[in-house]
Amino acid sequence: MIVAAAVLLLEVSPDAAVSAAGAPPQAESASEQSLAIIVNLSNPVDNLSLQDLRTVFLGERSHWPNGRRITLVMLEPGQPERKAVLRTIYHMNESDFSRHFLQGLFTGEVFVSPKTLANPVGVRKFVFNVPGAIGYVRAADVDGTVKVIRVDSHLPDDKDYSLRIQAHPAK
Amino acid sequence: MQFRTFAPIRPQRVPAGQTIVRPALLLLLGVLWNTPPLRAQQVGNASADTDKQTIQTLLQRIERLEARVTQLEAARQTSTQPQAAGVSPTQAPALSTSSVEAEPRPEQEAEHTEPERMDMSKTLLRMRGFGDIAFHGSNQAGSTTSFSLGQLNLFVTSDISEKFKFLGEIVFEGGPDNIYGLTGGEINKFSVDLERYLLQYSHNDYFNLSVGRYHTAIGFYNTAYHHSTWFQTTTGRPLLFEFEDRGGLLPIHNVGVSATGRIPSGFLGLHYIAEIGNGRSSRTPLVTEPVQNEIDENTHKAFNLALFARPTAVQGLQLGFSAYRDRLTPLASPSVGETILAAHAVYQVPNFEWLNEALLIRHSPLGTARVFDTPAFYTQLSKRFGSYRPYFRYQYINASSSEPIFPDVRLRAGPSVGLRYDASEAVALKLQYDYTALRQQPATNALTLQLGFTF
Numbered sequence: 001m002i003v004a005a006a007v008l009l010l011e012v013s014p015d016a017a018v019s020a021a022g023a024p025p026q027a028e029s030a031s032e033q034s035l036a037i038i039v040n041l042s043n044p045v046d047n048l049s050l051q052d053l054r055t056v057f058l059g060e061r062s063h064w065p066n067g068r069r070i071t072l073v074m075l076e077p078g079q080p081e082r083k084a085v086l087r088t089i090y091h092m093n094e095s096d097f098s099r100h101f102l103q104g105l106f107t108g109e110v111f112v113s114p115k116t117l118a119n120p121v122g123v124r125k126f127v128f129n130v131p132g133a134i135g136y137v138r139a140a141d142v143d144g145t146v147k148v149i150r151v152d153s154h155l156p157d158d159k160d161y162s163l164r165i166q167a168h169p170a171k
Numbered sequence: 172m173q174f175r176t177f178a179p180i181r182p183q184r185v186p187a188g189q190t191i192v193r194p195a196l197l198l199l200l201g202v203l204w205n206t207p208p209l210r211a212q213q214v215g216n217a218s219a220d221t222d223k224q225t226i227q228t229l230l231q232r233i234e235r236l237e238a239r240v241t242q243l244e245a246a247r248q249t250s251t252q253p254q255a256a257g258v259s260p261t262q263a264p265a266l267s268t269s270s271v272e273a274e275p276r277p278e279q280e281a282e283h284t285e286p287e288r289m290d291m292s293k294t295l296l297r298m299r300g301f302g303d304i305a306f307h308g309s310n311q312a313g314s315t316t317s318f319s320l321g322q323l324n325l326f327v328t329s330d331i332s333e334k335f336k337f338l339g340e341i342v343f344e345g346g347p348d349n350i351y352g353l354t355g356g357e358i359n360k361f362s363v364d365l366e367r368y369l370l371q372y373s374h375n376d377y378f379n380l381s382v383g384r385y386h387t388a389i390g391f392y393n394t395a396y397h398h399s400t401w402f403q404t405t406t407g408r409p410l411l412f413e414f415e416d417r418g419g420l421l422p423i424h425n426v427g428v429s430a431t432g433r434i435p436s437g438f439l440g441l442h443y444i445a446e447i448g449n450g451r452s453s454r455t456p457l458v459t460e461p462v463q464n465e466i467d468e469n470t471h472k473a474f475n476l477a478l479f480a481r482p483t484a485v486q487g488l489q490l491g492f493s494a495y496r497d498r499l500t501p502l503a504s505p506s507v508g509e510t511i512l513a514a515h516a517v518y519q520v521p522n523f524e525w526l527n528e529a530l531l532i533r534h535s536p537l538g539t540a541r542v543f544d545t546p547a548f549y550t551q552l553s554k555r556f557g558s559y560r561p562y563f564r565y566q567y568i569n570a571s572s573s574e575p576i577f578p579d580v581r582l583r584a585g586p587s588v589g590l591r592y593d594a595s596e597a598v599a600l601k602l603q604y605d606y607t608a609l610r611q612q613p614a615t616n617a618l619t620l621q622l623g624f625t626f
Contacts, residue, residue, distance in 0.1 A: 051483050060481075061433075063375045069333050091486075095596050096521040102299070102625070103402055106326060107394060108338055108381070111373050 034139040034156035035084050035163040038124070038146040040131045043068070047150040050089070050162055056134060057089050059101065059110035068132035072114040073123050075136075081120070084165040085136055138165065295329040300626045301399035305406065309605075309617035320345060321621070324366075324398045334374065338381075340367040342398050364416075366398050366424065377432040384464065387425045388444040388477040389493050390513040390528045401623035404524065404553050404591055406603045409566050410583055411530060411547040415451065415461040420532060420545065420568070420577055421511065422451035422497070424462040425473060440481035444493075447472050453499035453507065453576055469506075473497035479515075487520040499534075499576060507575055508535040526551040534576055545570040545580070553591075560591040572610070582610035598624045 037053065039045060044066050048056065055061050056070060063069055075082045077094055086092055092100065104110030117123050120137040127133040128145040139156035142148055154161040301324040308316030323343040330336055342364045346357050369383040386393050392412045396403050413419035427448020434441035449463035450473030479491025495511040515528040529548040535541070546569055553562035564587040570580040589603030605617040 054486075061376055062373055062379075067375060069373070092521055098596060099402075103395075105328060106299075106397060106399065106402065108369070108371060111336060111371070111379075112330065 033165045034161055035081055035088075035136050035165055036139045036142045036148045036156045037134065037136050037151060037163070038127050038142060039134050039149055040127055041145070041147050042066075042131050043134075043147060043149075045149055047153055050152050053151055054089050057085070059104050059112075059114075062111045064132055069112070071112060071130050071133045073126050073130075073133055073135035074114045074116050075120070075123060076116055076118055080165045081136055081138060084163065087166075088163050136163075295331065297328050299326045299328075300324065301326065301401050301624070302626070303400040303621055303623040305619055305621040307617065307619040307621075309615055310613075311615045311617070320361075321400060321623075322398055326399075334372055336371045336373070338367060338369045338371060339365070340398050342366045375432075377435070379431045381429045381431070382427075384424060384426045384462070385429050385446070385448075387422050387448075387475055387495065388429070388431075388446060389421055389475065389495055389511055390530060391479075391489065391491065391515040391517050391526065392528060393421070393423055399623075399625070400621065401597075401599055401625045403623075404551070404560060404562050405564060405587065405589060406601050406619045406621040406623075409528075409549040409551070409564065411528075411549060411566065411568055418579075420547070420570075420580060421530075422462075422473065422495070425450065425475075426462065426464055427472070434478075436480075438483045440483055442479050442481070444475070444477040444479075446475040446477075448475075449473065450497035450509075451499070453501045469498060469500045471498040485518075487518050489515070489517045489519075491515055498537075501575070504536070504575065505539070506537045508537060509533070509576070510535075522555045524551070524553050532570075534574065536575055543571050543574050545574065558593045560593070561589070562591065563588050582608065584608050585614070597626065598622065 037048070043064060045064060052061075057072060059072065061070060074085070086094065086097055090097055090100075101110060101113050105113055115126065117126060117135075120141040123135040123137055124141065124143065124146055127135050139148075142156075148155065151161065151163055156163070301322075303321035304318070305321055306316075306318050308314070321344075325341040325343075327339040327341065328336065343361050344364060346360050346362060365384065367384055367386065369381045369385055372380045372382075374380070386397055388394050390412070392409060396408065400406065408414075411420060412423065414423050415421075425446065425448035427446060429444065429446040429448075431444045432442065434443055449467040450471075452461050452463050452468055473495065474497070475493060475495040477491060477493035479489055481489050492512070492514040495509075495513075497509045499507040499509050501507065510533040511530060512533075513528065513530045515526075517527065518525045527548075527550045530546070532545040532547070534543045534545075547567060549564060549566035551562065551564040553560050565585070566587070567584040568580060569582050569584070570577060572578065572581055574580065585606040585608050587603055587605045589601055592600045594600055599622075601619075601621045601623065603619045603621070605619070606614060607617075608614045
């Protein structure tokens with residue numbers, strides 16, 4: 001049991017080390033409040049319209065053009081990034097979101113339900129490791145391990161970029 | 172001698188991040204290995220084998236962890252390089268696109284070449300339950316006011332691999348059955364039905380194949396709600412989509428093959444569904460299962476083709492039609508050709524829904540000139556106000572009294588009004604009043620209070 005505990009501790013420690021040391025500083029800037037849509041580096045897609053992005057996030061599309069199955073990764077409920085995605089892409093609240101995917105799985109239209117991860121580092125790592133993954137993080141949390149795709153031909157620091165996190169979300 | 176076990180760990184260059192972790196772990200394992208309790212376990216050969224296996228497992232795990240540390244270190248270095256070079260995060264796409272085109276990462280390349288296989292380390296089976304409990308009464312002759320347990324539905328899915336998935340609905344429901352107007356089974360006794368049983372293959376967006384028992388894609392409702400009252404706004408399905416063993420008209424279930432997918436059509440958002448299966452049994456008197464799970468009563472297969480559009484301009488709108496064709500062979504009477512044409516226009520967004528469906532069921536006994544047409548439709552409207560959702564539905568079925576397959580149906584028409592209250596994300600309370608006009612019989616009034624839930 002002690003050995004097992006030691007191994008478990010070891011398993012946790014690299015992640016903890018990276019999250020502590022690898023997290024970029026939270027600088028206040030305009031682009032920090034933008035939400036970057038990220039995919040795996042091997043994904044050939046560079047740009048999606050907001051409508052196409054919506055169909056991908058709704059699970060209505062199951063494969064990328066390269067044949068890889070789309071795996072959607074979401075942050076846990078309550079996080080500002082997730083709230084922004086529900087508001088701007090889904091036009092749903094948490095309850096509607098849950099129901100949508102439950103019903104999609106029930107009817108068979110949605111092949112795989114979204115993965116849920118606790119923090120942006122986890123999302124980045126997941127997208128880095130899974131060729132068909134798509135997720136979102138703050139633009140300030142993006143690094144070179146993932147690829148940011150354009151939405152309606154705009155990148156997160158463009159003025160007309162549509163996916164932004166509300167500074168003061170409405171209660 | 173004992174440390175030979177550690178031989179698989181080869182001396183190698185240790186990345187900077189691992190210099191402390193790996194020796195510490197080896198030291199810890201060494202200390203633990205030499206402690207009396209562990210040494211005592213080596214007395215017996217069986218214990219020694221167990222220890223070796225444990226150590227081998229741990230070593231394999233260490234190797235995996237080392238590989239992960241290396242990967243994370245690489246990720247950190249990669250993440251710091253662009254920032255050091257003054258590249259903003261949003262400039263990453265251009266860099267990444269070119270690097271990918273030049274050379275894919277080894278681990279990803281390995282995944283690309285990996286054959287389709289089942290991941291044995293995953294827990295494959297997922298289960299979701301649906302149920303409902305109701306209190307209802309009506310003025311129908313012989314009816315009593317009763318509490319009743321609705322269907323208990325265990326919805327099971329399993330991701331077998333990236334391309335294959337299993338989907339099943341195991342339903343426990345009380346009797347008796349009502350098939351073509353004939354009552355069978357025992358009152359108050361529950362039985363188990365395997366309502367859906369599908370192996371699904373997802374090739375791409377344009378081609379998906381399902382084999383097994385499915386809900387026939389006639390119209391919209393049948394494939395949208397299946398066996399869960401909690402999903403439905405109302406307390407039950409429209410009469411024309413009632414299940415076969417509850418007096419329904421349609422071949423709701425089918426056993427066979429179903430192909431589905433998108434049709435490249437831009438803003439129209441076209442989809443197709445093509446099905447071939449055993450169809451519905453028509454043999455009378457029918458006291459068991461109307462769905463032909465194992466043996467078809469004839470070699471003629473049932474075909475169904477459905478097309479629907481989800482225009483991108485109007486989110487939530489779906490327009491579609493379907494055509495179903497089968498041949499029924501009742502005992503002691505000529506075969507009957509069955510054609511079912513259906514059309515639907517549905518608008519559904521979280522706060523509002525308007526469902527409209529119309530069907531024509533045509534039965535044509537072979538060798539005669541007679542044709543029996545049964546028109547049917549329903550319209551359903553609801554709007555959500557917070558946790559409350561009032562709704563209205565009007566439905567109509569008009570079958571001939573001499574209809575060869577379901578002579579008991581005749582005319583059924585009338586409105587339903589109700590209120591759904593979502594007490595939580597998973598529990599809904601519904602109160603519904605139904606008025607149904609019947610041909611040559613008194614109309615019925617019914618009131619139902621239902622608690623639907625998912626778990």
